Amino acid sequence: MKKLGIYVHIPFCRQKCSYCDFYSVNWNNESENKYTEAVLNEIKGYRDRLSGKYTVDTIFFGGGTPTIIRPESLYKIMEGLKELIEVNKNSEISMEANPNTLTFEKLREYREIGINRLSIGVQSLNDDILIRIGRIHDSRQALESIDRAKSAGFNNINADVMFNIPGQEVRDIEDTISRLIERDIEHISFYSLKLEKGTPMYALEKSNKIIMPDEEYEREMYYAGRSLMERNDLPQYEISNFSKKGFQCRHNLKYWSQDEYIGLGPSAHSFMEGVRYSNPADLKMYCGAGFERTIHESMSHEDLMFEYIMLSLRLAEGVDIHEFNSRFSADFINKYEGQITHLGKNNLIELSEGHIRLTEKGMDISNYVFEKFME
Ligand SMILES: C[S@@+](CC[C@H](N)C(=O)[O-])C[C@H]1O[C@@H](n2cnc3c(N)ncnc32)[C@H](O)[C@@H]1O
Ligand code: SF4
Numbered sequence: 001m002k003k004l005g006i007y008v009h010i011p012f013c014r015q016k017c018s019y020c021d022f023y024s025v026n027w028n029n030e031s032e033n034k035y036t037e038a039v040l041n042e043i044k045g046y047r048d049r050l051s052g053k054y055t056v057d058t059i060f061f062g063g064g065t066p067t068i069i070r071p072e073s074l075y076k077i078m079e080g081l082k083e084l085i086e087v088n089k090n091s092e093i094s095m096e097a098n099p100n101t102l103t104f105e106k107l108r109e110y111r112e113i114g115i116n117r118l119s120i121g122v123q124s125l126n127d128d129i130l131i132r133i134g135r136i137h138d139s140r141q142a143l144e145s146i147d148r149a150k151s152a153g154f155n156n157i158n159a160d161v162m163f164n165i166p167g168q169e170v171r172d173i174e175d176t177i178s179r180l181i182e183r184d185i186e187h188i189s190f191y192s193l194k195l196e197k198g199t200p201m202y203a204l205e206k207s208n209k210i211i212m213p214d215e216e217y218e219r220e221m222y223y224a225g226r227s228l229m230e231r232n233d234l235p236q237y238e239i240s241n242f243s244k245k246g247f248q249c250r251h252n253l254k255y256w257s258q259d260e261y262i263g264l265g266p267s268a269h270s271f272m273e274g275v276r277y278s279n280p281a282d283l284k285m286y287c288g289a290g291f292e293r294t295i296h297e298s299m300s301h302e303d304l305m306f307e308y309i310m311l312s313l314r315l316a317e318g319v320d321i322h323e324f325n326s327r328f329s330a331d332f333i334n335k336y337e338g339q340i341t342h343l344g345k346n347n348l349i350e351l352s353e354g355h356i357r358l359t360e361k362g363m364d365i366s367n368y369v370f371e372k373f374m375e
Pocket of ligand 2: 065
């Protein structure tokens with residue numbers, strides 16, 4: 001049977017952060033109940049497509065802020081999934097969490113439900129920065145939530161950290177990451193702040209009320225964070241992700257390996273049988289009768305090959321040439337001979353041990369490298 005990942009989008013936040021454009025609305029009890037019912041219905045709708053063909057080995061509760069809803073709602077969703085499809089015993093079951101919402105009791109309940117990986121939105125341990133980006137917690141709460149998660153039995157914890165924030169300095173990054181390393185964290189996702197249209201921060205930048213760091217300084221922050229993590233047993237395994245050995249996020253690895261997953265909940269994306277599709281980013285519509293999905297791409301063989309290269313190059317291990325050839329019945333070296341020669345000469349990719357990888361220089365201009373493979 002084939003392996004499947006499941007993403008569940010929980011579309012509630014206590015307060016919207018000023019940079020974020022992930023789909024979420026304010027939480028209330030009634031919305032949570034309607035939402036939970038709608039997810040259970042969506043699960044049932046997959047019965048014919050999944051039964052007897054797949055088992056699940058990763059589940060990811062993302063958001064929004066999954067830790068806002070009652071553990072019993074999460075329990076219902078987990079039970080609904082288990083009724084639909086076999087969930088392997090050693091599955092990775094992750095949940096995103098906001099430090100402001102994590103009590104010890106909740107954390108214990110999450111463990112009982114089967115959640116075994118927690119991804120905490122720390123962002124920064126500089127309190128001025130946290131206020132500036134509209135976070136609802138301070139650095140003390142962020143660190144306490146890590147300690148609390150550990151004492152509740154979590155031994156696989158990620159912290160999301162952002163750089164490229166206006167006014168942020170290299171030493172803020174180093175301070176934040178050092179304190180997380182002192183906490184013996186297993187994984188850090190290290191994201192460069194991107195201003196998304198429609199967010200308050202985007203409007204502030206457009207009206208010159210805030211100034212984004214220039215490109216050079218953005219890279220300096222990235223290099224400083226990366227080098228600190230690499231020196232402290234958190235090697236990079238993807239452009240934005242660093243982990244102790246054996247603690248890479250198995251669910252996210254599915255995205256970069258072009259493996260199949262379904263997304264449940266409003267705005268969730270899926271990739272199944274070569275087709276990418278998504279649910280409406282609208283809770284009312286999602287909870288109404290018979291919402292429609294948007295099919296993004298029914299992908300051709302050529303599209304799938306290009307996408308596979310683009311996704312794999314994000315990974316430190318790069319494109320596994322043998323895997324590529326057997327997946328697509330192709331000859332990678334022959335097909336991309338021109339690109340490999342050109343990019344290799346310019347020190348943007350390297351070929352070793354049957355893999356093509358981005359060099360450090362290649363990582364900085366990865367879009368250029370990806371475009372070359374499209375030619
Ligand atoms: C969907 S959020 C969920 C985390 C959780 N709700 C929290 O904020 O505590 C996942 C992560 O995406 C990152 N993120 C969100 N918007 C971003 C942006 N515009 N640029 C870069 N990273 C962003 C943040 O680090 C955030 O923790
Ligand atoms: S970063 Fe997290 S808490 Fe903030 S708005 Fe986005 S999903 Fe909600």
